[in-house]
Amino acid sequence: MTKQLQVRRGSYVDSVTLMQVSRRVASLPDVRGALVAMATELNLDLAASMGFEVPTGTAPSEMLVGIDAESEDALAAALTELEAALSQAAAPSATGFGSAPAPVTVGAAARRGEATIALISTPGPFAFADAVDAVDAGLHTMVFSDNVPVEQEVALKRRAQETGVLVMGPDCGTAVVGGVGLGFANVVRPGPVGIVAASGTGAQHLMTLLDQAEVGVSHCLGVGGRDLSAEVGGLSTLRALDLLADDEATEVVVVLSKPPAASVAEKVRAHAATLGKPVLFALLGPGQPTVTDVAAEAVWAVGSSWTDPEPGPGPAGAAGRPGGYLRGLFAGGTLCDEAMVLATGRLGPVTSNIPLDGGRRIGDDLASEGHTMIDFGDDRLTQGRPHPMIDGAARVERLLAETDDPDTGVLLLDVVLGLGAADDPAGELAEAVVRATAAGVPVVVSLIGTRDDPQGLDAQRATLERAGAWVHLSNAAATTAALDLLATPEATA
Amino acid sequence: MTTPLRPLTTPTAVVTAGASLLADALDVQGVTTLRVDWAPPVDDTGAAVAAVMGDLRRRAGNALALERMLAAEAALVDVRPAAEALGLERGQFLHAGPPVTWERASGPMRGALVGAVLLEGLADTPEAAERLLASGDGVTWEPCHHRGAVGPMAGVVSPSMWMFELRDEVHGTTSWCSLNEGLGKVLRYGAYGAEVIERLRWMNAVLGPLLQHAVRAGGPVDVKAIVAQMVQMGDEGHNRNRAGTLMFLREVLPAMIDSGRPTKDVAEAVRFVSGNDHFFLNLGMPACKLQTTAARDIPGSTVVTVMARNGTDFGIQTAGTGDTWFTAPANTPEGLYLGSYGPDDANPDIGDSAITETAGIGGLAMATAPAIVRFVGGSVPDALATTQRMYDITVGENPAFAIPILEFRGAPTGIDVTSVVRSGVLPQINTGMAGRVAGTGQVGAGLVTPPMACFTQAVRALADRAPAL
Structure with a gap:
């Protein structure tokens, strides 16, 4: 066995890319583990836990390359693969006599061209400076980064008022501006519905449901999950409402969020009443309509008619494994939340890493206990590895484990398509779905996507159905179907 | 709002x-x-960068700094001895860069001070001069910048030396710089041999008075206008000043000839000026000093107003932090060497001439001087890339200093310490290299950057002064 750790200086590569490089190297034969990461505190811990000895004084600007291989040959092959992956990832350098080198700050990039929008996904502790730079340059600014302190969020949004731009985020996963998707976004038709969303996957689901009803979206403006808190006071939501009020293409506005702080709700509702356009408030959570209900309401509001999306053919005569529990494995937080709300209504408390009020918090080992739903996109589960929408490996592993767990009765998954998502998320999951259904565990999928998404809704649906999954295009419908499949509910909490 | x-x-x-x-x-x-x-951001400055970027005064402050720098003028209004112009008294000296003690002074700095002591007649031999300077008995020295002046390389000024006096009438400020001695064995590179002292005496006796007459009789010379023209003629204003020198000579020549001084003196002065391609450097530098002085003392502004080196330390000041120096050990330039000199002979970076880069020319405008890229050990594509990269760490462009090969884009102006620390990209400086050993003189020319620590300290100081979010 051969273990090697290098510390490389002078090159920074973003964490998403490095996690993909790590995975690519780790998947080679006879490679037991690979860590290619910037030497942040988190990654130093990770390296230590993999048994690498990191020299003291290694700085976050340096890159760790740790490979644990069975043999020298495997190590050499891993290093070759690594170089290839890193050189592919390297930013294209300026070519040609006299061409300008790549810009080194957001402000500098803004001066290079006619950009109207900035998309910031730098690490949370640094994102504020980059976002301020964008806002100062007069760009509408989407902050995809999470872990941005709330006082920085407030300062950023106040500043945006001075330069006449909108801050989307922080922790904004989805936006569509004038038909261009930013972050994780589905390719939807243009149309009359303008969306203001404090939830990324909620917004994606709403847009895909509208698209299936042949109702398009003018803009979908993410505002970040904290925008409607008392601290932030809806600063971006109010701006987004103004923008949509002034936007000719927008006829109906939908505001999608968890229930806001009371003071903020009042302010936002009062402001919405002045816009001269209908504004639907769609609140997510217990006792609230589902995203599917919201979509139906929006479709009616623009004068179209709604029919529930057609589910795929159900597994003939299938039922959950007797006495088993519902196990939900999600990539989208809002989808997980919605499924838990519906399941709790029928089954009582659900165990989760993002439990509802009154739900059980899952243990640190993430072991399922009773009815369990896990949001694999939660911050704590994406530290040091790619988001499940980008890379399905963590969920595949868990799917296999749940199949082997005799307590598992029915499996519920979301599969989220769109720009930024993996090339073939259904394909990644298919084999594990086959195993589960073969083992007598039905798999219900809530498939979030559109026909024009790069992965193609129909192709992904076909892959999942071939593997034996029961595919729904509504998360609420998928959850209900899974609940119906659960065998006699002696299932106790 | x-x-x-x-x-x-x-x-x-x-x-x-x-x-x-x-x-x-x-x-x-x-x-x-x-x-x-x-x-x-480099060296764990993330929190400080956030505080400074969040300072609401920064954007307007930097815009004001740029506006003032672009509005600044520079006219040569007089030539007179430092004793008269700066009130420098016997035993008082000025030098380049941030403050430095005798103990920490580098070879060329010590050599230049020795030469100045000899010139002023405070000691008879170099050894005696060294003893005097080491004892500190009746001798003091402080940075040129503390008096609004600038000095190339060691930048040593003594009371009898004649100074160019430049005015910025827009902002009501004055700056000074000594007369350039030429290349090779010269005081500013730390040489103090007999020929050095003799040349300085001639400059005091003949060149200074002649130039004074020319300026007083011919009227102020618009130095900013010459800088504007020279950057379109292949001079970047730090390591190449050829066009600037000849244009300046053209301005003062008639009045020099008309001065009534002995023809021999006039001819010698003209030969001296036209034979020294760097003569204009000592006019460009105070013009740049006037430009950067205009940006001083703007709360919240992150623009660099001074970059200067004393051969030991590199120091910078910013618009938002007043007179505070942020210093760190100076780097040693890399480039080409004269004769048999090599890297071991070179002293760390020295001189106030980085004021040219602070004002947006010199290394920042490298693209405009393809003729000297080989001299400083670079290539033409490097030069084009360098200037374009410098736009990323500066707050604006100076249309007065237009660079033809970049489609007449203005010189990158107003180095922003936050951009430097966020990107890790340092300002590029073109410079001469002084010999490490006192008395050697120039050993080469090349490229150098400031130490990053100057900028990280500045950002932290600006963060301390920033209001809470």
Whole structure:
């Protein structure tokens, strides 16, 4: 066995890319583990836990390359693969006599061209400076980064008022501006519905449901999950409402969020009443309509008619494994939340890493206990590895484990398509779905996507159905179907 | 204050910083991505950078700094001895860079001080001069910058030396610089041999008075206008001043000839000036000093107002931090060497001449001086890339100093310490190299950058002064 750790200086590569490089190297034969990461505190811990000895004084600007291989040959092959992956990832350098080198700050990039929008996904502790730079340059600014302190969020949004731009985020996963998707976004038709969303996957689901009803979206403006808190006071939501009020293409506005702080709700509702356009408030959570209900309401509001999306053919005569529990494995937080709300209504408390009020918090080992739903996109589960929408490996592993767990009765998954998502998320999951259904565990999928998404809704649906999954295009419908499949509910909490 | 909202439109270009996956997703949609070559702020300055970027005074402060720098003028209004112009008294000296003690002074700095002591007749031999300076008995020295002056290389000024006096009438400020001695064995490079002292005496006796007459009789010389022309003629104003020198000579020549002084003196002065391609440096530098002085003392501004080296330390000052020096050990330039000199002979970076870069010319305008890229050990594509990169760490462009090969783009002006620390990109400086050993003189020329620690200290100091978010 051969273990090697290098510390490389002078090159920074973003964490998403490095996690993909790590995975690519780790998947080679006879490679037991690979860590290619910037030497942040988190990654130093990770390296230590993999048994690498990191020299003291290694700085976050340096890159760790740790490979644990069975043999020298495997190590050499891993290093070759690594170089290839890193050189592919390297930013294209300026070519040609006299061409300008790549810009080194957001402000500098803004001066290079006619950009109207900035998309910031730098690490949370640094994102504020980059976002301020964008806002100062007069760009509408989407902050995809999470872990941005709330006082920085407030300062950023106040500043945006001075330069006449909108801050989307922080922790904004989805936006569509004038038909261009930013972050994780589905390719939807243009149309009359303008969306203001404090939830990324909620917004994606709403847009895909509208698209299936042949109702398009003018803009979908993410505002970040904290925008409607008392601290932030809806600063971006109010701006987004103004923008949509002034936007000719927008006829109906939908505001999608968890229930806001009371003071903020009042302010936002009062402001919405002045816009001269209908504004639907769609609140997510217990006792609230589902995203599917919201979509139906929006479709009616623009004068179209709604029919529930057609589910795929159900597994003939299938039922959950007797006495088993519902196990939900999600990539989208809002989808997980919605499924838990519906399941709790029928089954009582659900165990989760993002439990509802009154739900059980899952243990640190993430072991399922009773009815369990896990949001694999939660911050704590994406530290040091790619988001499940980008890379399905963590969920595949868990799917296999749940199949082997005799307590598992029915499996519920979301599969989220769109720009930024993996090339073939259904394909990644298919084999594990086959195993589960073969083992007598039905798999219900809530498939979030559109026909024009790069992965193609129909192709992904076909892959999942071939593997034996029961595919729904509504998360609420998928959850209900899974609940119906659960065998006699002696299932106790 | 609220600005009207920028309407929502379909973006044709998006600035992206961070995960390339998200930028790739925009490419797929046919949207142009302007991708930032991003790296975390250097040396753990993330929190300080956030505080400074969050300071609401910064943007307006930097805009004001730029506006003032662009508005600054520079006219040569007089030539007179330092004793008269700066009130420098016997035993008082000025020098380049941030403050430095005798103990920490480098070879060339010590050599220049020795030469100045000899010139002023305070000691008879170099050894005696050294003893006097080491004892500190009746001798003091302070940075040129503390008096609004600038000095190339060691930058040593003594009371009898004649100074160019430049005025910025827009902001009501004055700056001074000594007369340039030429290349090779000269005081500013730390040489103090007999020929050095003899030349300085001649400059005091003949050249200074002649130039004084020319300026007083011919009227002020618009130095800023000469800088504007020279950057269109292949001079970057730090390591190449050939066009500037000849244009200056053209301005003062008639009055020199008309001065009534002995023809021999006039001819010698003209031969001296025209034979020294760097003569104009000592006019460009105080012009740049006037420009950067205009940006001083603007609370919240992150623009650099001084970059200067004393051969031991590199020091910078910023608009938002007044007179505070942020210093760190100076780097040693890399480049080409004269004769048999090599890297071991070179002293660390020295001189106030980095005021040219502080004002946006010199190394920052390298693209305009392809003729000297080989002299400083570079290439033409490097020069073009360097200037274009410098736009990323400066707050604006100076249309007065237009660079023809970059489509007459103005020189990158107003180095922003936050941009430097955020990107890790340092200002590029073109410079001469002094010999490490006192008395050697010039050993070469090359490229150098300031130490990053100057900028990280400045950002931290600005963060301390920033209001809470």
